[in-house]
Amino acid sequence: YDVYNVEDSQAEEIKEALLNNDKSLAITKIKELLDKEKNTPLNIAITGESGSGKSTFVNAFRGMDNREEGAALTGVTETTSEVTAYPHPNYPKVTLWDLPGIGTTKFPADKYLECVGFEKFDFFIIVSADRFRENDVKLAQEIQRMEKKFYFVRSKIDNDLRAERRKRTFSEEETLRKMRENCIQGLRDLGVESPQVFLVSSFELHLYDFSLLHETLDRDLPAHKRHALLRAMPNISLEIIDKKKKTFKRRLYWLSALSAAVAAVPVPGLSIAVDIAVLVGAVTDYVFGFGLDIKSLQRLSASTGVPYADLRAVIVSPLAAVKISKELLLKVLSQIAGAATFMALEEVSRFIPIVGIPLAMVFSFTTTYRLLNFILNQLAEDAQKLLLLVLQKPPQRSHRTPIQTIPMLCCGIFLGSAPSSFQLIST
Ligand SMILES: Nc1nc2c(ncn2[C@@H]2O[C@H](COP(=O)(O)OP(=O)(O)O)[C@@H](O)[C@H]2O)c(=O)[nH]1
Ligand SMILES: [Mg+2]
Structure with missing residues (x-):
């Protein structure tokens, strides 16, 4: 054996x-x-500006529909700097944390991290529904300084593809490739050395880069955390x-x-x-x-x-x-x-x-x-x-x-x- x-x-x-x-x-x-x-705890921080799709991502990751009881509230403008924990329904030690956008809190990046209690997070996912901005980058740099990992998620890909699909020369592969490249280039221009960007639709996690995000996290996490993540994966x-x-x-x-x-x-x-x-x-x-x-x-x-x-x-x-x-x-x-x-x-x-x-x-x-x-x-x-x-x-x-x-x-x-x-x- x-x-x-x-x-x-x-x-x-x-x-x-x-x-x-x-x-x-x-x-x-x-x-x-x-x-x-x-009993391995895994704490995943989801951050990004208001409306970028954080709460929807938190729900989708936990296999939940936005309208469901216990789901994170979506489509509402953030007004408070509250950090909300959403435990995985089957593995409550695996928690997704819905963080307010850094712009909502109006804190500088270092104060922001302190405020949300960055120590407890295993890694950060920075979400944006269009190009990543200065706030996202400042935050990433601060996360790096704290020796934590971060990943960029470009959300609502389904919307982008729907718009592009109207064009006569539409190619999905090509559109996705360009979007990925644009995001990476944008982040490089703002000073992130080798940004990891994943294109995701929270309504269709089985498409685009969500699997790739899992594979990447799987590689980066220590063994026991890796198991916790895998079990909680939809x-x-x-x-x-x-x-x-x-x-x-x-x-x-x-x-x-x-x-x-x-x-x-x-x-x-x-x-x-x-x-x-x-x-x-x-x-x-x-x-x-x-x-x-x-x-x-x-x-x-x-x-x-x-x-x-x-x-x-x-x-x-x-x-x-x-x-x-x-x-x-x-x-x-x-x-x-x-x-x-x-x-x-x-x-x-x-x-x-x-x-x-x-x-x-x-x-x-x-x-x-x-x-x-x-x-x-x-x-x-x-x-x-x-x-x-x-x-x-x-x-x-x-x-x-x-x-x-x-x-x-x-x-x-x-x-x-x-x-x-x-x-x-x-x-
Ligand atoms: N089409 C599409 N819409 C999304 C997606 N993710 C979020 N949304 C919509 O974007 C709006 C804002 O999402 P929400 O999760 O509340 O963003 P938050 O403010 O960052 O928490 C809501 O109306 C969501 O339904 C996605 O992957 N695709
Ligand atoms: Mg929200």
Whole structure:
């Protein structure tokens, strides 16, 4: 098992504890590792002038429609210097901060940063709906002086493209290229050395540069923050869903090791009781990460206009769009072919003297691994099918099917049609 494929230094400690047969230490360490990921705070500052589209971006990032309850208020002129926190609905430790425009506060850049409490932010996104101005640049320079990162987002790209589309010689690629270049040149002229500019439409995050923004942030952030960001990302591409699946899969080894360590405690019945609680936690995590919980699906329905029932109809996993309980999970697990046999073997093997304990560990590991892997694959497939469904929705005229998504679509269809019984075996 590829247990070493974790960037964390904790991995070595766990391995050592397991090898030394120090189970309680191993359990503590594995739990620490799993919890750490879940509890990593990520604070993203969104700034830019009033009307630039900050609040809409905050909502879109959290998978919310502007009109929804709990959404940041949009289309209102800023009059106060209030900083508002918008926690991610599924990962409240990931927070988007809607900052007032520097022009609204009338503070100089250094005072502005102090005023908004810059220390807590992991990075800044500076939004503008047209060219970037002196205020944006002064702020960027001050952010840099504070040794924080910043990225420029040129918003409302859909508006620009709509206007350009009227021209006879319209080429989307060319228009986007020019806009990007103009923004970069404008920032250079104002003194920013190598500005990173991303063209975004908050109404269509799956188009233009939002994916690129994620990739860039992914590169720049430290490992644990990277995971927090990925999990909170809206499902804008099949690739994002696949990346989520891969990080969950990496954690699967630790969950399986945890289950194995627990199973080796020679008390009948205990291993299964502990395992189920651990499994419920893990599966709930997958469901939330893929946005397959009831509330996320309602949000998806609201923001895309696809009826909830239609979304629900493509979902196969019995664990999506329901409240996950121990009872439900046990029922689902028992329905997964072969599962029952594995668990029975585990229970039996524990009582075989000497060989029993290590054998129980092995069985527990493989059982947990196979079951969670099966569930994870099925949920990821559901998320991909949902994405394909919402991208297909008719009102979005021929906006463009980005060329790069065509192979991914094929791949998604292929994944979607793979017989699920194979995935129980495949890793
Ligand atoms: N077409 C389009 N309009 C947008 C976009 N982002 C924001 N808007 C609109 O621009 C206006 C101002 O947006 P808002 O988010 O309130 O800006 P803020 O003042 O910076 O928070 C609102 O009417 C939004 O609907 C976008 O990506 N595309
Ligand atoms: Mg606003």
